[in-house]
Amino acid sequence: MSLDKDTVRRIAMLARIKVPEADLETMAGELNNILGWIEQLDEVDTDGVEPMTSVSDFRPELRADVVNDGGDAERALANAPENANGFFVVPKVID
Amino acid sequence: MSKLLKGRTGDWEIVIGLEIHAQSITKAKLFSGASTAFGAEPNTQVSLVDAAMPGMLPVLNEESVRQAVRSGLALNSKINLHSVFARKNYFYPDLPQGYQISQFESPIVGEGELEIDLADGEVVTVGIERLHLEQDAGKSLHDQHPTKTYIDLNRSGITLMEIVSKPDMRSSEEAVEYATKVRSILRYIDTCDGNMQEGSLRCDANVSVRRPGEALGTRCEIKNLNSFRYLRQAIDHEAVRQVEILEDGGKIAQETRLYDTAKGETRSMRSKEEAHDYRYFPDPDLLPIDLSEEFVARMKATLPELPDARKERFVTAYALSPYDASVLVSERDTADYFETVAAGRDSKLAANWVISDLFGRLNKLTIPVSASPVSAEALGELIDLISDQTISGRIAKDVFSEMFESGEGAKAIVEKKGLRQVTDEGAIRGQVQSVIDDNPDKVADYRGGNDKLVGWFMGQVMKASQGKANPGMVNKLLREMLSA
Structure with a gap:
């Protein structure tokens, strides 16, 4: 797999990361190195092996349906760059 | 379509x-x-x-x-x-x-x-x-x-x-x-x-x-x-x-x-x-x-009877039309309410009262059935009074209105207002007789072949009895006495 400049531009846009046009080429090269490294995994024969999302057989305890968190708007808003009347405040977005 | x-x-x-x-x-x-x-x-x-x-x-x-x-x-x-x-x-x-x-x-x-x-x-x-x-x-x-x-x-x-x-x-x-x-x-x-x-x-x-x-x-x-x-x-x-x-x-x-x-x-x-x-x-x-x-x-064992199954049961067990059954089962509270009213009573009468009278009122005021001022038990009591002929269906409508507004029970309202249906033949006969006596022209008309007048006489007698006379008996006595 190989990424070209256009793909990198698109990925950057989807991730909302601003990458200057001049850096796209370099970044494509770096990403391709990383992908090449990961592609070593293709050497392993996985025929007949179920895809899995975790190597762990462990199944955690689920949470009981009990309210034991929240209730502190100030704490939730503590890191917000801007807030008013208990709301987070952001630049206007209308879709 | x-x-x-x-x-x-x-x-x-x-x-x-x-x-x-x-x-x-x-x-x-x-x-x-x-x-x-x-x-x-x-x-x-x-x-x-x-x-x-x-x-x-x-x-x-x-x-x-x-x-x-x-x-x-x-x-x-x-x-x-x-x-x-x-x-x-x-x-x-x-x-x-x-x-x-x-x-x-x-x-x-x-x-x-x-x-x-x-x-x-x-x-x-x-x-x-x-x-x-x-x-x-x-x-x-x-x-x-x-x-x-x-x-x-x-x-x-x-x-x-x-x-x-x-x-x-x-x-x-x-x-x-x-x-x-x-x-x-x-x-x-x-x-x-x-x-x-x-x-x-x-x-x-x-x-x-x-x-x-x-x-x-x-x-x-x-x-x-x-x-x-x-x-x-x-x-x-x-x-x-x-x-x-x-x-x-x-x-x-x-x-x-x-x-x-x-x-x-x-x-x-x-x-x-x-x-x-x-x-x-x-x-x-x-x-x-x-x-x-x-x-x-x-999880399956925790499921209640679902709307489809319940509708089918209503049709077979209560002899309701599929349409009435579907109206009643659309909400669990409504279906439960109906079943309480219908228990041991005429199920069609119960369905009519729940669908026309109760829902009519509740919908107008957008009150859910769970907050109905007339409980299922109270409506059942009213239907019992109709079934045992204590009151007529007509009077029952008024009693229901009163129940809906005051929250009082049907029996209490009937007693308080003296709405008990008159089924004493002698009393009704007397009322019929006085209407006949007061309206010789109409009686002559009727006897001359104007059958439709029986409805008018019916209305007069019911009015005289303040709606309390048993309508079936009034009808029967009227025909008998007008023809005499």
Whole structure:
């Protein structure tokens, strides 16, 4: 797999990361190195092996349906760059 | 009834699929211990998990799993013993994680089907594609400030069950009936309160049109319909819009649209070409859900009798018409109310009183049956008074009004107001006689062949008795004494 400049531009846009046009080429090269490294995994024969999302057989305890968190708007808003009347405040977005 | 849409150039078939977002009834959120109660002050029900603070980890709420499995079973759908949470990536300020935790390739519930009854008696089968678990987003308020958007994360992280149908519906009526049925089932089993005003149940409609028998057309998705009325209107308007474009030689652009309730039309949401690249991948913070057959069987055992089964039982056990039965079973509270009233009584009489008199009043005042001022027991008492001839059906209507307004019992009202029906033949005979004596002209008319006058005499006697005379006896005595 190989990424070209256009793909990198698109990925950057989807991730909302601003990458200057001049850096796209370099970044494509770096990403391709990383992908090449990961592609070593293709050497392993996985025929007949179920895809899995975790190597762990462990199944955690689920949470009981009990309210034991929240209730502190100030704490939730503590890191917000801007807030008013208990709301987070952001630049206007209308879709 | 033809469901085809007539265009200038011939008939078109509408094809509809629905996505229903149903909020689960749980106390805490899908992955955090914050409360799900509606209407709290902004951001007072937000854990650091819901606000997506770095390092916070989601822990799955067991009740959300139970509710999803129970819903899947009640919707006649296959439960997947193995399911996986995935991240759906997109940016919006009311989604602090930058992704929504949802399920993609492996949802907790797979295919199934529902039968829906249309008004003309037709039965339509609608396929269910899947039901998956996902987090709700927060709420954006755009009207609080000219240049800012305000965000409340109380809803962020609440459990949603997204129920996706197959594109099996062919008219807005079918879509509304299907959505109504899903809502009714979820309310029966207490997995979603179905409150559309509060947003606990929302619909997205996928609409396309085609010539009958041809391949599927390009569809548009109409988002966030929060009432069945809007669902119907949005589909009807969207179908006409698409037909007009196609008949003018145009092409339908696949896009997301909003229904403008004020204008009664759909319009395009600003469509960014790449906005729909969600780049799903399995959520590394969450392990798959693995259920046992035994767990699923246990969930199945918790289900109450569902609307379809109950309707059939009402038809056979209470000899109700399918229509009356479907009206009564649409809500669990209503069906329970009816069964209490009908127990040991004339079931048709009970159904009439519940449907015409009680619902008539409740609907006018938009009071739910659970808050009815006349309890099922109280209505039963009133019906007993009719059945044992203590009062006539006519007087019963007045007594019912009084019960509804004062909350008093039927017997108490009948005694207090002296409404007990007069069945003493001698007393009625006397009243009939005095009406005859007072109206010699009318009597002569009647005897001359004007049979219709019996109704007038009836009215006079009933008036004289203040409505308390037994109507059957009055009728019988009148005919006998007028002919004498």
